[in-house]
Amino acid sequence: MQNSWYDNQSHLDEAIDRAVEVGLSARTQKLLDAAESQHTVEAYSRYWELFRSFCENYGGRGLDGVRRKGLSALPASSDTVAEFVGYLAHRGYKPKTIRVALATVRRRHRVDGRPVPDCTQANAAVRGYEQVLLEQGWRPKQSAPARTSDLEKVVHTCDLGGPAGLRNRAMWLLGYAVAARRRVYVNLNVTDIRHDDRGQLLRVLIWRDKGKQNRKPPVGHWGRVRKGRCRDPLCPVCAVMDWIDYLAELGVRDGPLFRPVDKGGNVGGVRPIAGGGDARLAPSGVNRIFRACVAEAGLPPDITPHSLRAGFATEGYELGADGLALRRHGGWSDDSTAFNQYVRGVDDERHSPLHVVAENRRKGR
Incomplete structure (x- = not known):
């Protein structure tokens, strides 16, 4: 009886090993893909392929000190991800695009059950790249609020x-x-x-x-x-x-x-x-x-x-609509930083300290 149990357990272990080796079935992968919008899936696929190609063709010194061509994409080291930022910046990608590419790399590691690389250096490199562009006169594009x-x-x-x-x-x-x-x-x-x-x-x-x-x-x-x-x-x-x-x-x-x-x-x-x-x-x-x-x-x-969404928040707040009601109607979380960006300009203008200075000058004339 004991040998029979061990035999069955052995068969079970082999079946599990085979399942792990096979990976996800096509039908399960289809459900996972459906969890994201088509646009998001296409973006993830595009930026992951860009990262994988970069790692395959990059020539440099590895963590062990040996100089070779090719870096590990999965798992990737923090240095590899930071070098990826430098590569994209050199090719003229905008900071927003680079951040999406970094998010893609982190997501792929999570999906594959790998340790997510530390992106502290990579994020600092993006900020430095932004500073260089700003000094050159570049400004990030934003959708204007539609009124x-x-x-x-x-x-x-x-x-x-x-x-x-x-x-x-x-x-x-x-x-x-x-x-x-x-x-x-x-x-x-x-x-x-x-x-x-x-x-x-x-x-x-x-x-x-x-x-x-x-x-x-x-x-x-x-x-x-x-x-x-x-x-x-x-x-x-x-x-x-x-x-x-x-x-x-x-x-x-x-x-x-x-x-x-x-x-x-x-x-x-x-x-x-x-x-x-x-x-x-x-x-x-x-x-x-x-x-x-x-x-x-x-x-x-x-x-x-996106201007319609921005305009709903901005114009509604300008006209005195309750900020919490605007958030909940438009699907923002109660503490949404994105919503705050829309209305911060309204508050900055409404409560500008320069209004006090200007009013004081008008009274003195």
């Missing part, structure tokens, strides 16, 4: 007699109203828009927003409602319902909310569109739509899809 005055210019250019104009108006106004990230436009379905019985309010169900959270921001009319609509041209409820009604006329009552529209007015998923493509917008498609709208409306090029 309601910008929304008016965009809406004015939308041809509401066709699907592209109806869709674009709905994207801009809803994006501002729910502080949308780009993935929101991609992921939203028609059935994620819930309308109350009185026609006064939309409840937008946003699934798997950043941080893997779900949220349901309420969106109300911006004007007085009569027969389910109001006359405010910037009303997000009316814009979204007009687009949903148009889709319903085409027989679309579920599936992607925002879809590609070709120059012939064909809507993706309803009839073939020029160039083919999916019924659901891709992140790159969202960018193209926004760039086209920005150019047509004559807005500055630093207005991007």
Whole structure:
């Protein structure tokens, strides 16, 4: 009996060893990949390949003092990661991109169960690289906050007699109203828009927003409602319902909310569109739509899809909206540093000590 137990245990150990050697199955890896957005997965893959190629081709002295070509990518040493920063800086990559590449290296080590390399030197090298660029006149690019005055210019250019104009108006106004990230436009379905019985309010169900959270921001009319609509041209409820009604006329009552529209007015998923493509917008498609709208409306090029999220926070805070309510409506954490960056400029201007000096001079005249 004892020998039989040991025999069975031995077979079990061998089976475990074989499973470990085989690694993750394709179906399990597919689920892991689905945990991240397509854009994120592509970025991780691209930057990991860049790091792996760097390690393979780098010539230098290893930790043992021997000079050889090639460094270990997995696991990587802290010196290797720091040298990677120097390599990317030499090739002209921007600091923000380098930080994403470092995050990719750390993530790959965690996923593979390897010790994450100490990135203290690497992070210091990025800061030093930023300082060098700043002294040369470089400035980091940031999306400017889009305000309601910008929304008016965009809406004015939308041809509401066709699907592209109806869709674009709905994207801009809803994006501002729910502080949308780009993935929101991609992921939203028609059935994620819930309308109350009185026609006064939309409840937008946003699934798997950043941080893997779900949220349901309420969106109300911006004007007085009569027969389910109001006359405010910037009303997000009316814009979204007009687009949903148009889709319903085409027989679309579920599936992607925002879809590609070709120059012939064909809507993706309803009839073939020029160039083919999916019924659901891709992140790159969202960018193209926004760039086209920005150019047509004559807005500055630093207005991007993220500008609507920044504008929601900035303009709302300027007009006196509660900071905590803004955070929770827009899906920021209560202590979000990103949100604080949006509103810090408002507070700096509102409470500037120079206002006191200027007021004192005016009183003395």
